[in-house]
Amino acid sequence: xxxxxxxxxxxxxxxxxxxxxxxxxxxxxxxxxxxxxxxxxxxxxxxxxxxxxxxxxxxxxxxxxxxxxxxxxxxxxxxxxxxxxxxxxxxxxxxxxxxxxxxxxxxxxxxxxxxxxxxxxxxxxxxxxxxxxxxxxxxxxxxxxxxxxxxxxxxxxxxxxxxxxxxxxxxxxxxxxxxxxxxxxxxxxxxxxxxxxxxxxxxxxxxxxxxxxxxxxxxxxxxxxxxxxxxxxxxxxxxxxxxxxxxxxxxxxxxxxxxx
Numbered sequence: 001x002x003x004x005x006x007x008x009x010x011x012x013x014x015x016x017x018x019x020x021x022x023x024x025x026x027x028x029x030x031x032x033x034x035x036x037x038x039x040x041x042x043x044x045x046x047x048x049x050x051x052x053x054x055x056x057x058x059x060x061x062x063x064x065x066x067x068x069x070x071x072x073x074x075x076x077x078x079x080x081x082x083x084x085x086x087x088x089x090x091x092x093x094x095x096x097x098x099x100x101x102x103x104x105x106x107x108x109x110x111x112x113x114x115x116x117x118x119x120x121x122x123x124x125x126x127x128x129x130x131x132x133x134x135x136x137x138x139x140x141x142x143x144x145x146x147x148x149x150x151x152x153x154x155x156x157x158x159x160x161x162x163x164x165x166x167x168x169x170x171x172x173x174x175x176x177x178x179x180x181x182x183x184x185x186x187x188x189x190x191x192x193x194x195x196x197x198x199x200x201x202x203x204x205x206x207x208x209x210x211x212x213x214x215x216x217x218x219x220x221x222x223x224x225x226x227x228x229x230x231x232x233x234x235x236x237x238x239x240x241x242x243x244x245x246x247x248x249x250x251x252x253x254x255x256x257x258x259x260x
């Protein structure tokens with residue numbers, strides 16, 4: 001146990017030194033950063049959402065067009081959980097590091113908005129957002145605020161005020177392209193960074209899983225914090241197979257205690 005604890009402290013110290021020495025740090029976060037906030041991930045063997053549902057039946061663009069009611073039935077408990085969720089110590093630690101100037105951009109695969117709730121400002125949501133809805137017919141866009149209460153309380157499906165067609169949440173479904181401007185920006189900052197921190201992502205979902213490779217190809221350092229191994233562990237400067245909500249606050253504390 002002592003050896004393991006000593007090894008962990010060495011890793012935290014090493015990660016903090018790399019962060020302090022970097023000038024352009026990008027963080028890539030996945031579902032693992034939000035599980036401590038009560039939001040289930042998608043791929044865990046027993047608890048992940050895809051262990052209970054076929055994603056192509058409930059969360060693909062084709063299934064949404066064919067049967068939007070089924071999609072809204074499926075996503076309602078998930079949205080309810082997201083709406084009630086609060087940022088956990090991992091989100092707060094990243095926000096502190098950003099505010100202190102140690103992080104320039106957060107790229108997230110999550111749709112829960114918890115980075116923003118924690119105080120992060122420069123967040124790229126590559127898998128979309130629950131904050132807006134778009135009409136499938138006339139493409140009018142609406143803030144979710146006008147619809148969320150009726151949806152969560154009664155399951156009311158949102159419809160366009162102009163043409164009365166169904167509104168789709170601006171989250172990226174299977175078979176749908178990533179939001180172009182955000183994705184181009186994510187690629188750009190990944191290529192330009194001198195440090196990428198992967199936090200709570202198994203790096204299994206393409207094309208986002210390829211972003212750390214773009215960083216490595218341009219000589220960046222890599223820190224990985226994820227409970228299960230990733231394909232890039234062998235290329236990382238430091239790897240933690242721990243819960244990000246435990247590790248990120250310790251790293252942030254180490255970085256900030258020596259800050260000017």
